[in-house]
Amino acid sequence: MTEHKDDCWSCGYWLRGLTSDRCPECGNFPKPPKPELPHFDIAIRAKHVILLVLLMALLLGAALT
Known part of the structure; x- marks a missing residue:
């Protein structure tokens, strides 16, 4: 489990502080950050x-x- 720091890319649900791997609103996985x-x-x-x-x-x- 990782801590998310952004909004859900699909529904916009605020994910900061959540410890689950999925968005509780829509169930999608958050997008991984793009490598810089x-x-x-x-x-x-x-x-x-x-x-x-x-x-x-x-x-x-x-x-x-």
């Missing part, structure tokens, strides 16, 4: 920058030969 990935955007941008730099180096090398 704060550096996910930075990792994607870094990969794009690296690919862009490699492509530029390849094009520059081809132009010089």
